Amino acid sequence: MKPPLRRALTLVVLLHLLILAAAFVGPYDGTFQDREHTFSPPTRIHFVDSNGQLHARPFVYATTADPERFGEYKEDVTRAYPLRFLVPGAEYRLLGVFRTRIHLFGVEEPAKVFLMGTDQFGRDQFSRLLAGGQTSLLAGLLAAALSVLGGGLLGAAAGFFGRLADTVIMRLADVFLSLPWLYLLFAIRAFLPLHLDPEATLYLLTAVIGMVGWARPARLVRGIVLSAKERNFVLASRHFGASELYLLGRHILPQTYGVLLTQATLLIPQYVLAEVTLSFVGLGVGEPSPSWGTMLAALQQYHVLQSYWWMFLPAGLMIMVFASYFLLAAQLQGRLKSTQF
């Protein structure tokens, strides 16, 4: 692997691990509502206390609502709460299996550490961002897998069997490609019930998003299969008596893997964004379960835009995820071009 490709891949993997371990990395439960700290700005992390003394370990102060200025918080500087690693907190299941209370970092109560502030219900934005990433990324990954596999198979069938299959599948693909895809996505979402429980919504959305995007991979794969089945070693294999299925599975489909992989890396960020958009407008995963879309939806309110700048902070991680996928896709595309004949 070339270094840029390895770098991009490492970044993608690291971000996924971070989100996979959301409950461990985030200090609080993403759905826990701290009524004492609604719209709290990010907790300030100090090194120097009020006496001017330097601490080796960073610390925070406990904050309480400022009684004189509404909506602001003031620090209680009488006691410093050092930031500690691997501290006990809310119970959760690591990777959905191991029951544990250990979080990566945290501070002693009553102090709180909100890296990205809190939302209108006093939920920790950082914990919520990581937990919501699980929803959004899962939807994106599954939908991309569905699109690439479904589209790939249909495209391969169209290219390999030709005739009627080819005509029907490719005409249908034309219809899908000639609709603006977000309009199509919304229209298909309209077929489903509006109110569903979060888990069912996640899987239905995945299916919908996956369905909308099958046409492009199908078209690409069809093109490759058409040229692949005329290549000499395939013809040779055919004349040695190889069966159709064997030819397809052993010789033709493997030639499409590179394109499919590249397509998947291009589609994943697009589909994550699709989930985010649907949840943003209220057609996706609903509250209280976190999703990146519902987190951004808070930004539609005038007072949030006006006063609570930290509500934008979660966008940073989202952008990093998108950027890492784009870098990976660019590297894969470059590699694909250089290995093609």
Next chain:
Amino acid sequence: MIALRFLVRRAFHAILLLFAVSLLTFLFLQLAPGDFLSEMKLNPQISPETIAALRQQYGLDDPLPVRYARWLQSVARGEFGHSFAYNRPVAPLLWERGRNTLMLTVAAMGLTWLVAVPLGVWSAARPKRWPGRTISAGTVALHSLPDLLIALLLLMLAVRTRWFATGGMLSLGFEEMTLGERVKDLLYHFTLPVVALVLGNLPVVVRHVHAAMAETLEAPFIRVLRAHGVPEWRVLLRHALPVSANPLLSLFGVSFGVLLSQSLIVEVVMTWPGLGPLLLEAVFSRDVYVLIGVVLASTLLLVLGTLIADCILLWTDPRIRRESAA
């Protein structure tokens, strides 16, 4: 003559496509649970008899083919069905909203290409120096910024600085304004959504212009021109750009579809009265005919966009003319 035959064939395809789309959406929408009237059942002020009468009136209980036939009839009358929520024919509604969307997207499209072509040419001309590097880094960064976030960030700018409107299209009292005030008011509302769309679309176009130009600039005829001492700007703009125009013109058509999708988000975030918010409303209130109408209108816009691009291609590239004649 060739162009005419080409146009007729494309128009025929477009009609077939719209027909297929309408049939598919119609079929699928019947699978959806609930309809416009199901929310009314929860309202104790409306008696079950009234709902039954309304169902009868709208023909919601008729079999599917009957309803499709009735819808086709209303298409023939130029109505495209009846909106439950607005209680008026869908077509005028679509026309109003579609016009607003078109205004936004066409302006954004023009501006995007106006900015993107010079940037792309410049970065392709100096790939290893600072212009090329800065521009490609900028496009990657901008590309990673989803349209939704761009729109939200611009909205925050509007809220905090008050330089732009925070939503809507016209101020109250637009009717009483003088022409100058009207233009100012429109710009006040128009700028932000257009900028959001341009920023969202720019990275893709710049990258394609760059790629097309970079490929052309490696061709031997460019070296010959340079060896003859043709000034660099002339090599780039007079000779290299027209040669690389083909893929760009195809992109022009395709990017219109992308722009429509982006416009949907931007319109919803900035409450621009276009097709996007109309579609969203229709999804929430199960306003079936509006839903079908919006999908058809967006398809039509996309088809028209690609058609225009193809016509330009046909006009500029003799090779394509010869192919489609054959």
